[in-house]
Amino acid sequence: MGDDFGRFHGTESKIPQWLRRRPKSTNGTKNTKGVRGGKGGGGAGGAEAVAAAREGLLLAVAGAGMPVAPAAHPVGYRCSCERIGCPTPGRHPISFAWQTQSTTDRAQVERWARNQPEANFITATGMVHDVLDVPLEAGRSALERLLEQGIEVGPVADSGGDRMLFFTATRGTPEDEDEWWPCELDCHPETMDEHPGLRWHCRGSYVLVPPARLPGELGVGWVRGPEHPLPDPLTLLEILTDACARYAGENGELDPHAVAWPMGR
Template sequence: MGVENGRSGGRSRISQWLRGRRPRDTGDTVDSAGREELLLAAAGAGLPLAPAAHPSGYGCSCDRVGCPTPGQHPVSFAWQTQSTTDRAQIERWARSAPEANFITSTGMVHDVLDVPQAAGREALERLLAAGVEVGPVAVSGEDRMLFFTATRGTPEQEDEWWPCELDCHPETMDEHPGLRWHCRGSYVLVPPARLPGERVVEWVRGPEYGLPDPLTLLEFLTDSCARFGGEPAGVGWPLRG
């Protein structure tokens, strides 16, 4: 399973992870039953899911020549309307495509603050030490850390929502090495997922944690990104609402 799937003993396991000694029961050993359990737990926490591609050899399971994001994109162009928390549908998808990754569509129920992993590790340690409420947190490979938060734009706030394209787009992430705010029109891989090169996406703090307001985390994350030299100038933040 992930680094932390429950509250009991969670702080010590997070501390172990932050010190660089990650437990062995990580996402790369999740079997089919464990994979389905983790996906259903995410859906049960309100994260809408849709099937995604998966790594295939040195490339992607999709038929796109030179896929720029192998194993990291939805399989359907209708992923925003397809995304669901319906348990039966997710079970059907998971069992019919046992190698598939899954994405969660952001900006409907939740947003994701996506930062370089070194900055995220420092920020998480500081957040926990300060007693700030932190929601689910995942790591993506060795490069990024994902902080799941409540959304700042919902269908009930159509005049205020901030489309993710004003920050970055899922297929142009390399142009945004610092903090990325995934909101309406974006997605991230949800654990457990496999990336090229035997890397994984896994939970540090599982989806059983409540979703905090993103603004409660933003100061810590932007400060850590700036100190690690990963925050680009001129990025727009969806602060309205």
């Protein structure tokens, strides 16, 4: 997670307590282990504070203009969708209509957050923002270089402890809709060998937004929050691809054509 590798210049990890919430027990009651007995963190008051922190982070994402929609959440090492062998547990939207469902409406986000207290949330890319998705180690190196060079960096999230997400402005809407291509093509572009390990989430894609929980007590948390303006993706691309190339060179087992996760839902 973000605070595993410290703070970069001017950055702050904002991983909320919600990421550490324990799942409900099988008899339908919440497991309160680790909740009671702490100062200011036990009982109903502590649960309300955690829920409020989660809701506040989601509203901050929506307030920054990034549309969100509910996603599945982990149940142990399984997915709440109960699909047998779900390939992306806790990482996919609940609804197949997630692209049209995604919204920045404050009232709707509040309803979702309160009515679905265990849900993760995704943000649909390609409308307002894109996301450059790289291996965590490469992202850490790139972020440090970008900040040292005084390049404007927008929101950045640590996703599951192995990927880093750089949120940027979108490429823009072309006058001719036929000029669009689905994000799947960005998984395997002809130049992928030059950009190993990098995926550009644009139209037709999504990423989890903090706070999100993943199987194995992993999660998604902010390294730099959504209050940072979205930069032009091209201002980050050179340093990110260079960092990915270095990472691939040092990790011969890296599959340059691997995608971040399947887009089958």
